[in-house]
Amino acid sequence: MNMVQQVKAKYKLIALDLDGTLLTDEKQITQETKRWLQYAIDHGVKVMFSTGRGLQTAQGLWDELGLDSPMVLLNGAEIWEGPGRLKKRVFLPRDTVRNIHAIASERGEWYWGYSVESLTGDKEWTPEMFERDWMKFGIGSHEQQKLAEIKEELLRWGTLEVTRSAPTNMEISVKGTTKESGVQEVCQMLGLSMSDVIAMGDSDNDAKLLKAAGLGVAMANGEDYIKSIADVMTATNNEDGVAQAIRKYVFQME
Template identity: 45%
Template sequence: MGKYRLLALDLDGTLLNDRSEISATNLEWVKRAVDAGVTVCVSTGRGFQSALPIAEQMNLDTPMITVNGGEIWTKPHSIHRRTLLDSGIVMRLHALAEKHDVWFWAYSTQDIYNKERWIGDTITTHWLKFGYYTENLTVLNEILQEIQTWDGLELTNSSPFNIEINPIGVSKASALEEVCRMLGYDMSEVVAIGDSLNDIAAIRAVGLGVAMGNAQEEVKAAADVVTGSNQENGVAAAIQKYVLRT
């Protein structure tokens, strides 16, 4: 076992290529890390249902972080902790999306909803995360400026064209701290790899923060090192060079 005991992997734009696939090379090096005794933890903005098949493809039975830390799983299907987003806030976020006529989505504990399929009963639903998407950056910035004035929210993104909203204090970093507490690891023993603003807190908080070659510039600036892009097996290269030091 080397210096690092836990590898936290973002999915979209990081482990997955632009076709949302794990390359054979990435899969091989994840398996090598697991075989070497490293705990590999999925750490994603996705909900559990869409993250699970990827964890299963890697044969992981380890903790998972979903919806940016809104859910922490001791292992697949075994929930450890959920942090809910206030239903009243979700109603306000939804109204803002309608006002600006942008695409939006929201995760509840049961399902995912969006502009094409919204829910009638917002108040009694248990919400986890809300997001906006538009390639009109002027409109996106107007939305961001508005919700930055609201209290109690954690604002990030998973692409330059979206905004993701969780309750204040919820992040991949805080979730990784809890995973480390569960496993008896120190944050200095963690490597976190990612590409977007929802990865920055974790990248700054762990022993080694790795930005993808395709990462947003702010993420690269926050990272200790930059690896190849998600089209160039950047995760495999980082595992090889920093985690296993082969």
């Protein structure tokens, strides 16, 4: 027990993106990463997700790690105090969802949405879906120009936050709803400040959080822009980059 007390963590909260960060390309969490996450928890550090995923695809990972900490899902549109304890949901207006859906459909791009009830893709979309409340809507395309045009149109509305988790998609939520806003709320819940946070990510939807955190860590496999705005860089998601960052920056071990 003395060893636990002697080791002091520099940060009190680790905020982790999932895809391309915590998860390998095979969507696994390595044993080495699990070991360092547990080491952090044992030394009083909170470990949380800050992800574009919803509960439908993040719950299993939450359970796998046995975490009882808050979670920021859907790029901040859903915040949990802990397992089964919902703090907040931010819904897109239903008419906005209709309008976004129309743009994606008319242009022949694929799309999906996260509601309380489901993660629904374009193949499963029915008129009944417009009666549900959606927290995040996504549009995908293999043509960068098409995505850029759609993004420009959506941003002109002035009511939306538009980001991406991969070069082939865009993720749409209510303006001001971001991973940063979500982690700020978690900090308020825990009595922490953003300077207590070490955040890790690889994509555009991590940018604001990485800038606002006490330490923003870019994955070596991340987008060039993310690497340019982060404070430091760690190894790739396939090389235990998260574990290395915890060891080096949270516990200052070389």
